[in-house]
Amino acid sequence: MSFRGETIDRRNFLKAAGITFAAGLVPGSLMALERADAVYASGFRAPDGAFGIATVSERGEIIDRITLPARAHGLAFSPATGRAVAFARRPGTFAMAFDPARKAEPVIITSPVGRHFYGHGHFSPDGRLLYASENDFEGNRGMIGIYDAGQSFQRIGEFEAYGIGTHDMTVSDDGKMLVIANGGIETHPDFGRTKLNIDRMEPSLVLLDAKSGALIQKHTLPSSLAQLSTRHLDIADNGRIWFACQWEGARNALPPLAGWLSKGEDIALLDLPEETTVRLGNYVGAIAVNRRDGVVGLTSPVGGTAVTLDVKTGLVLKEDVLREAAGVAPAKSGIATSSYDGQFNQTRSRVAWDQHIVRIV
Amino acid sequence: MRRILAAGLLSLLPLSAFAQEADNAAPAVALPEAEVTKVMTAAVDGFIRPGYDALGVSAEAMAASMKTLCDAPSKANLAASRTEFGKLAASWAHIEIVRVGPVIEQNRFERILFYPDRKSTGLKQVQAILSKSDETATDAKTLGTKSVATQGLGALEYLLFGTGSETLAADKNSFRCRYGAAVAGNVGNVAKELSDIWDAPDGIQKAWEQPGPDNPAFRTGGEAITALLGILVHGAEAVRDQRIETFYKGADKVTFPKQALFWRSENTWPMVAANLSGLSSLLEKSGMVALLDEKDRPVVSAIHVQLKAMTDLTAKIDPDLEKAVVNPADRKKLDALLADGKDVIAKLNDGYGGAIGLSSGFSFADGD
Numbered sequence: 001m002s003f004r005g006e007t008i009d010r011r012n013f014l015k016a017a018g019i020t021f022a023a024g025l026v027p028g029s030l031m032a033l034e035r036a037d038a039v040y041a042s043g044f045r046a047p048d049g050a051f052g053i054a055t056v057s058e059r060g061e062i063i064d065r066i067t068l069p070a071r072a073h074g075l076a077f078s079p080a081t082g083r084a085v086a087f088a089r090r091p092g093t094f095a096m097a098f099d100p101a102r103k104a105e106p107v108i109i110t111s112p113v114g115r116h117f118y119g120h121g122h123f124s125p126d127g128r129l130l131y132a133s134e135n136d137f138e139g140n141r142g143m144i145g146i147y148d149a150g151q152s153f154q155r156i157g158e159f160e161a162y163g164i165g166t167h168d169m170t171v172s173d174d175g176k177m178l179v180i181a182n183g184g185i186e187t188h189p190d191f192g193r194t195k196l197n198i199d200r201m202e203p204s205l206v207l208l209d210a211k212s213g214a215l216i217q218k219h220t221l222p223s224s225l226a227q228l229s230t231r232h233l234d235i236a237d238n239g240r241i242w243f244a245c246q247w248e249g250a251r252n253a254l255p256p257l258a259g260w261l262s263k264g265e266d267i268a269l270l271d272l273p274e275e276t277t278v279r280l281g282n283y284v285g286a287i288a289v290n291r292r293d294g295v296v297g298l299t300s301p302v303g304g305t306a307v308t309l310d311v312k313t314g315l316v317l318k319e320d321v322l323r324e325a326a327g328v329a330p331a332k333s334g335i336a337t338s339s340y341d342g343q344f345n346q347t348r349s350r351v352a353w354d355q356h357i358v359r360i361v
Numbered sequence: 362m363r364r365i366l367a368a369g370l371l372s373l374l375p376l377s378a379f380a381q382e383a384d385n386a387a388p389a390v391a392l393p394e395a396e397v398t399k400v401m402t403a404a405v406d407g408f409i410r411p412g413y414d415a416l417g418v419s420a421e422a423m424a425a426s427m428k429t430l431c432d433a434p435s436k437a438n439l440a441a442s443r444t445e446f447g448k449l450a451a452s453w454a455h456i457e458i459v460r461v462g463p464v465i466e467q468n469r470f471e472r473i474l475f476y477p478d479r480k481s482t483g484l485k486q487v488q489a490i491l492s493k494s495d496e497t498a499t500d501a502k503t504l505g506t507k508s509v510a511t512q513g514l515g516a517l518e519y520l521l522f523g524t525g526s527e528t529l530a531a532d533k534n535s536f537r538c539r540y541g542a543a544v545a546g547n548v549g550n551v552a553k554e555l556s557d558i559w560d561a562p563d564g565i566q567k568a569w570e571q572p573g574p575d576n577p578a579f580r581t582g583g584e585a586i587t588a589l590l591g592i593l594v595h596g597a598e599a600v601r602d603q604r605i606e607t608f609y610k611g612a613d614k615v616t617f618p619k620q621a622l623f624w625r626s627e628n629t630w631p632m633v634a635a636n637l638s639g640l641s642s643l644l645e646k647s648g649m650v651a652l653l654d655e656k657d658r659p660v661v662s663a664i665h666v667q668l669k670a671m672t673d674l675t676a677k678i679d680p681d682l683e684k685a686v687v688n689p690a691d692r693k694k695l696d697a698l699l700a701d702g703k704d705v706i707a708k709l710n711d712g713y714g715g716a717i718g719l720s721s722g723f724s725f726a727d728g729d
Contacts, residue, residue: 045725049707073729089729119729167729190477192602193727194595199466222367231729246728250577251584254364259371269370274362281388281580285728301728302584304387314371321387324720340389341720352721355729 038332039063039361041084041100042344043072043354053086055100055360058332060347066098066106073119074168075358080127083149084360085109087132091116091189095132097153100360109153114138115145116189120168120356123149124210125175133166133180134158137188142166144178144208159213163204164197167231172239177216177263178208179241183229185248198248203230205243207263219267228255232284236311237291239263244284244298257284258298258309270314272307279305279319285355290330297328297335301355306337327357362575389726390583390718392652394572397582400647402570404589405559407646410566412456412639413555419445419452420549423517427542431534439521439530442541443626446521449548450514450628454635458596458643461588462565463558471509472551476622477607483510487519491537499539501546514623517544522626586652586717593640594709594723600636601702604629609686609695618682627680634675640705641668653716660712664705671701 038058044065045051051071055063073089082103087095093116098106111117111134121132130147142161147153161169163182170179184203186196203226207216221228227249234242240260247255254277256269272280281302288297289311296309301324308318324340331345338344338353426445430438453473464470475483486508490498497503504512520526520541529538559566568578572585579585608621621629641664644650650661678694679685686692714723 045721049711190479190603192595192598194460194465196465224365225367250363251580252362252575252577254362256365256367256370259369267369269367271370274364278362283728301389301726304389323387324389324726340726352725 042357044351060344074356077358078123078127122170133169162206168233180206181230183231232287234289244287247282279303286328288328299325329357329359394582404647408643417552419449423449424545431538436530451635454632455639458639473513475510483515486511487516494536501543504543512547616686630675637672657716
């Protein structure tokens, strides 16, 4: 999830939201929205077990909620159109396009037969296309579904992801390149969320031509890191692609958990301090770059830790204890975080925040 | 701890002004290590190892029964082998709930049971072996190198109950019979591999029983118990989603009775019952209840009661699934099984999971 300096201005958001949206808010939420310097969206589970998406203020207060038919995972937001999409958690088959300002009715997108969503996607910079990571589960290959992000979100094509267990994906700022994290783990809806090939994983990072789907470059990992699932991505302002990983190998190993790559260059794996790797529990659940501040945020629900890195050097700037850490997003200053036990920045709400946050204002 | 080095690894200089607020990580589940070791030891020694040992014993009995049938074909010996198949299948179903560790490595799970198989890959491949009388399928060792769909319980069920199985009662040392004996031997070989791996004192047994910083499986007791809970949650989900919903998704939904596991031999419900008893047995024998505060413990007894009720209900549904799915009374029982299954999953997920510190439950907290 990235904040690329193109989010909607708060006043414009309020103006666009109009009377209907504002009238639908309880007074506390309206106050929260008026005070907000940033607005985020994230999936959540309510105490009654219901799932939804909430818009959230900079302080972490819930502004608005939209009900979902099942659990969501990652989200995409288009500053160009103001539309957002929440993707079902794998092996879910729905995604919901919605307008955080409630100017338009939500649209349910269904994956085609033989495909399910992997939980992530991204808009093209002009907001006209939506790309979604998908599983061709009979073919055991990752795909990128392409949807016309107009009114009905019709599926208009697909590209091969050149890997298995495709998870997060993003788009370069100029819209010319798709960046794909293939986690390397085989799953099949017949077996739920069971990981079917832990002893023979094939993680990879792939760059595709956004127009043709042609492979630009693909990076696999050395055999010693075959169980390092490359899963989440964000892009820094110099075009450097940051990735975060989850280790499926021996628990007493100290694998690299993040790294970067650029077009035309090999991947670089970050050798984090040993104690940081331990505190991250060999598992990074989410990554986000704050371009303005030049920092990268990582969170780990396993270790209960949020780590902030320098975007230029990769050095650790800060570590925070955050029990059941979930999402990260670029904040007005630094990195916004959430947790499964309801913490979102400085506010605790009676919901379980899901794994990812997207910044929309 | 073992640092993994690889080309492209950027070494960073130590940071002197390290703004660290955390002395330690904050894992969601923090439990007394001694108590955890007790529970994990009980789970391994009281459920997992005996489960694989019992599977090996059942496979031996199956192999012996097949040998008798091959040497002296008769209706009685065929009936005995069919009964033995039911016992072997149930023995597997009891330990099948463990879908972690060595069983999911090197295709061991699929070598014992290849299912679901929507495209009937296994059936087609077994029929091809039968039509060619491929002698390499009659030796457990060479069979073990063939497609996983041809060497496990699915293949054996077809050989004993499928079209042409009646010839087993008449033809001495037939190809079909010797192939069946090899399948039994193959299942026995995989069971022995699993027992050997779990019995090795310095292997996975130790890793599961003694979590710690240098442990290759679990760094903390919390991780170990979370994984143990995961076996129960995923096991309960598999019963509901893989074994029942495969053919019956609820009232007014299309049914697929011939997609059910072992519909041909009417072992669908005995398998489900053995899965459920496996869940109950692991929960009981591990003593997981001891890790909960007194006030939270009723959730464990409630799970036992519900699993028992579900098991009892399976015995009351017509074993002929084509009849069961069109019988209103049986459909009600199927609906009840689905509802109870969902409830058991919730009790494990949110009830037990919440009580050990996973504030939003087990499944919610498994990242992605």
